[in-house]
Amino acid sequence: MKEKLYTIPINDAVSADDECPICNARRSLENDAIDYAIGPGASYMESDIREMTDSKGFCERHYKKMYEYGNSLGNALILSTHIRKAAADLKKEMASYKAVKSGLFTKGGMSNVERYIDELTGKCFVCDYYRETYKRYIATFFYLYENDGDFRKKIKDGKGFCLPHMKELLSEAPSALSAAMLDDFAKTLFEVQSRNLDRIEEDISWFVEKFKYENKDKDWKQSKDAIPRTIQKLAGGYPADGPYTGE
Ligand SMILES: [Zn+2]
Ligand SMILES: [Zn+2]
Structure with missing residues (x-):
């Protein structure tokens, strides 16, 4: 069976005029997952979901x-109910605790108790809820890039990506695109990123200039929200977003 494509959310994200369409799509997925976990649908009242969150x-x-x-x-x-389960499991591990001496052959070795805590804190119901869909989003991004000229043009003329998502796209591209399209993609990506990093730098620099007395009455140009946009470009995410409390 052909795997599902998510052309609508990816096209929406690319048309959103965001500093990074992947951040944009990921935020929607993450908010949907939060809604699912704690929102009015009350999935947490269903026993199979509760078993998972437990x-x-x-x-x-x-x-x-x-x-x-x-x-x-x-x-x-x-x-x-989650802490009840975690406490019971942890007590079992503590009852059979065996210290691991770190030495030449056991470097980085963990005791059963440390391993239990490590595994528990590495898990997340919300991350797991949207992980597969997110992977399909990235696959859809490349499917559209390979097959849709309008989509390629939107990427080329667009605002580019945050640096973590630029890296992610570069690492996925070789297995997602044909050899010819891979060259095109890398060339386009680097052009887009160079142009847009210059744009952001100009915006944040003008923000600084605006603090000078002689510029106080000059136009803000595109700089008013330059701080959150610069942070997003560098590290991803939305520093100016308030708490998500549902749609
Ligand atoms: Zn991003
Ligand atoms: Zn998580």
């Missing part, structure tokens, strides 16, 4: 987002 819990980023969402009763229900 065993996985959430990563630090998504605990914060769950907390910010504001459903206190939902959060408390999820947390109460």
Whole structure:
């Protein structure tokens, strides 16, 4: 069976006039996942979902987002049964604790207790909920790039990508694109990134200039929101976003 393509969300993200369409698509996926976990659909009241949140819990980023969402009763229900399971499992591991001496042959070795904590804190119900779809989003991005001239033009004329997503696209491109298209993609990506990094640098520099007395009445140009856009370009994400509390 051919794997699902997500042409609509990817086209929407590319048309969103965002500093990074991949950040844009990822934010929508992540918000949908938060809605699913703690929102009005009350998936946490279903026993199969609760079994999953009980065993996985959430990563630090998504605990914060769950907390910010504001459903206190939902959060408390999820947390109460998750901590019950985690405490019971941890007690079992502690009862059979065996220290691991780090030495020449056991470098980086972990005791069973450390390993348990490491595994538990590495799991996240929300991350897992959208991970596969996110992978398909990246595959769809390359499918459209390979097959749709209008899409390629939008990328070429667009605002580029944040640096972490630039890296991700570069690492996925060789297996996702034909050899001829791979050359085209790298060339386009580098042109787009160079042009847009210059643009951002100009915006943030003008922001600095605006603090000079002689510029105080001059136009802001594109600089008013240059700080969050520069941060996004460098590191991804949306520093100016408030807490997500549902649609
Ligand atoms: Zn990004
Ligand atoms: Zn997570």
